[in-house]
Amino acid sequence: MKTSWLILPWNEWRRRPVRTGVTVMGVSLAVAALFSLVAFERGYRRGLQAELDRLGAHILVVPKGCPYDAASLALHGANWPCHLSADYLAEIRAVPGVKAAMPALMSALRDPAGQLVVYVGTDASLLGLRPQWRIRGRFPEHGAEILAGCELAHRYGWHVGDAVRLPGLTNVSATICGLLEVTHGAEDYFIHLPLAEAQRQFRRPNELTHVLVRLADPTRLDEMVRQLHGCGAGMNLNVVPLTHLFRTFQQLINSTRSLLACIVVVAGLVAVVGVANALLMAVGERTREIGVFRALGASRADIVRVVLAEAVMVCLAGAGVGIALAVAGARSLEVWLRTRLPLVPAGGFAAWDNYACGACVLGAVALGALAAWVPAWRACEVPPQAAMRGLGGGW
Amino acid sequence: MNPSPDQAVVAAEALTKVYRRAAEDVRALDGVSLTVRRGEFVAIVGPSGAGKTTLLNLLGCMDAPSSGRLWLEGREVQQLNERGRTHLRRERLGFVFQHFGLVPTLTVAENVALPLVFARRTADGRVSRLLEKVGLSSRRNHRPHELSGGEMQRVAIARALVNEPALLLADEPTGNLDSVTGEAVIALLRQLNAEGLTVVVVTHNPALAGAAGRQLRLADGRLAG
Numbered sequence: 001m002k003t004s005w006l007i008l009p010w011n012e013w014r015r016r017p018v019r020t021g022v023t024v025m026g027v028s029l030a031v032a033a034l035f036s037l038v039a040f041e042r043g044y045r046r047g048l049q050a051e052l053d054r055l056g057a058h059i060l061v062v063p064k065g066c067p068y069d070a071a072s073l074a075l076h077g078a079n080w081p082c083h084l085s086a087d088y089l090a091e092i093r094a095v096p097g098v099k100a101a102m103p104a105l106m107s108a109l110r111d112p113a114g115q116l117v118v119y120v121g122t123d124a125s126l127l128g129l130r131p132q133w134r135i136r137g138r139f140p141e142h143g144a145e146i147l148a149g150c151e152l153a154h155r156y157g158w159h160v161g162d163a164v165r166l167p168g169l170t171n172v173s174a175t176i177c178g179l180l181e182v183t184h185g186a187e188d189y190f191i192h193l194p195l196a197e198a199q200r201q202f203r204r205p206n207e208l209t210h211v212l213v214r215l216a217d218p219t220r221l222d223e224m225v226r227q228l229h230g231c232g233a234g235m236n237l238n239v240v241p242l243t244h245l246f247r248t249f250q251q252l253i254n255s256t257r258s259l260l261a262c263i264v265v266v267a268g269l270v271a272v273v274g275v276a277n278a279l280l281m282a283v284g285e286r287t288r289e290i291g292v293f294r295a296l297g298a299s300r301a302d303i304v305r306v307v308l309a310e311a312v313m314v315c316l317a318g319a320g321v322g323i324a325l326a327v328a329g330a331r332s333l334e335v336w337l338r339t340r341l342p343l344v345p346a347g348g349f350a351a352w353d354n355y356a357c358g359a360c361v362l363g364a365v366a367l368g369a370l371a372a373w374v375p376a377w378r379a380c381e382v383p384p385q386a387a388m389r390g391l392g393g394g395w
Numbered sequence: 396m397n398p399s400p401d402q403a404v405v406a407a408e409a410l411t412k413v414y415r416r417a418a419e420d421v422r423a424l425d426g427v428s429l430t431v432r433r434g435e436f437v438a439i440v441g442p443s444g445a446g447k448t449t450l451l452n453l454l455g456c457m458d459a460p461s462s463g464r465l466w467l468e469g470r471e472v473q474q475l476n477e478r479g480r481t482h483l484r485r486e487r488l489g490f491v492f493q494h495f496g497l498v499p500t501l502t503v504a505e506n507v508a509l510p511l512v513f514a515r516r517t518a519d520g521r522v523s524r525l526l527e528k529v530g531l532s533s534r535r536n537h538r539p540h541e542l543s544g545g546e547m548q549r550v551a552i553a554r555a556l557v558n559e560p561a562l563l564l565a566d567e568p569t570g571n572l573d574s575v576t577g578e579a580v581i582a583l584l585r586q587l588n589a590e591g592l593t594v595v596v597v598t599h600n601p602a603l604a605g606a607a608g609r610q611l612r613l614a615d616g617r618l619a620g
């Protein structure tokens with residue numbers, strides 16, 4: 001049987017459970033913040049990418065002068081700040097390399113209960129952009145027909161074939177010809193209807209809010225943007241590659257990201273100081289014991305190793321607790337972030353993230369190593385003759 | 396005096412230790428020369444402040460003398476660096492303290508095995524054999540606070556022997572014990588010495604000093620008589 005040197009840090013850890021517990025909590029807060037930051041960062045990126053994929057388009061066309069970040073927010077369902085003429089659609093469709101161009105007139109209304117209902121007037125070209133859609137029933141073809149998102153249908157108790165009053169509009173009825181099955185996107189809350197009908201209901205004859213363009217070859221994006229600018233209507237259009245748009249979002253959340261990063265850094269520093277302080281106390285209280293170790297033949301490196309292992313053990317325990325806290329608090333954090341961020345991808349962030357977990361474990365080890373520095377140095381400076389000092393009783 | 400470094404376990408020549416303090420220098424040890432041969436049992440006695448612990452620290456390679464020379468088993472200690480002295484303590488010396496110096500969170504067996512941990516060595520039954528020798532086999536999984544003072548000191552002696560040292564150094568090993576429990580420790584030290592172990596103890600206890608084969612009297616940092 002070989003006794004492991006790890007029993008020394010391990011037992012030290014258990015010697016003062018309250019102090020250890022408090023130190024672990026300090027570390028766990030820092031780790032929880034780090035986990036949330038990394039998980040949020042990665043979840044946000046993944047969510048945006050999923051959203052982009054769901055849109056099925058590469059380019060957003062909006063009227064000139066329309067602030068395109070505002071426009072892109074509106075993709076989530078809102079009232080648009082400006083409109084463009086439906087005549088441009090044909091010109092866009094005529095540009096070589098455009099596989100599909102979907103016209104849309106979007107309007108967001110409140111139902112009597114104050115809940116948001118988003119209407120999108122469009123045509124069947126939408127289906128070319130959304131091959132992943134599952135529709136119970138069929139896509140609307142005539143006026144007075146609508147396709148309802150599953151969440152809306154659930155909210156109002158709608159079924160295919162029902163004749164319903166359109167929420168948010170006065171005295172307008174329509175037949176539900178199709179229900180859109182769950183997409184995990186904003187469209188679960190949309191009502192799609194024929195473009196002409198939308199233009200009539202919202203008194204925007206021959207107008208659109210935006211056009212979504214799908215390219216035959218997405219790798220030719222820059223060239224296609226130039227071509228669309230060059231077409232007859234190009235002067236009046238703002239041609240926005242959606243990838244640029246989502247990059248803009250990433251920048252919009254920079255302030256939130258920096259806030260979280262600051263919290264992580266401050267919490268990390270506090271944890272380092274806390275662990276270092278706890279270790280310094282433990283080393284100070286154990287001066288004679290460390291002297292005994294040295295007298296029994298422990299090298300300076302052995303002493304450093306024990307203190308370092310103590311720090312890393314505490315930090316790893318903190319990492320475990322911190323990750324658990326972060327996972328448990330992920331829902332609340334998301335609710336809070338939704339109130340602060342201009343755009344949160346539908347579907348939210350995943351609570352679990354392997355990468356964030358790995359980052360936390362590495363971060364905790366680094367934190368422990370940093371905190372152990374001064375205490376380890378002090379401990380290995382304890383001379384062996386310290387074993388002889390202090391005749392006070394005890395063992 | 397001319398120490399013969401080759402035969403002696405300890406040979407010291409004019410060992411002097413001066414502690415520098417703010418106001419004055421304290422000459423804790425002043426030209427001490429001595430020899431301890433293999434198998435001897437030596438007691439260092441003398442009044443408080445005479446320099447007994449200081450001498451034991453020097454003999455135990457825990458501190459460096461201000462001047463003088465020291466050989467342990469024929470090797471001159473001054474020529475060793477910090478690592479060499481650590482190695483010497485680990486492999487050739489065993490220590491017993493007045494305060495026992497057991498780790499409270501470790502069991503008796505783990506405490507005894509501690510020097511093996513620092514030496515990166517396996518126990519190979521040594522821990523059990525030593526616990527049997529000191530009469531504490533049945534307490535191997537107890538913690539120190541569950542033992543009496545005399546039992547703790549016997550555990551500490553077992554720990555000091557686990558790396559098979561050439562020399563056992565003890566500073567007031569019965570200082571924290573009453574006379575009855577002290578007797579058991581003295582008997583154990585005598586038995587170990589009878590089995591061939593070289594022992595140097597510092598003590599105020601006449602019973603322990605009497606058990607030793609030779610007494611060295613220290614006063615004001617010098618050997619008397």
Ligand SMILES: Nc1ncnc2c1ncn2[C@@H]1O[C@H](COP(=O)(O)OP(=O)(O)OP(=O)(O)O)[C@@H](O)[C@H]1O
Nearest residue numbers: 414415416421423442443444445446447448449450
């Ligand atoms: N680290 C130190 N710094 C300064 N002076 C010291 C130090 N250690 C010991 N001394 C002094 O050296 C002298 C001898 O001390 P030492 O501890 O060796 O005495 P001792 O014989 O062991 O006494 P006791 O029987 O009380 O244990 C004392 O005057 C003490 O004050």
Ligand SMILES: [Mg+2]
Nearest residue numbers: 447448449566
């Ligand atoms: Mg002393």
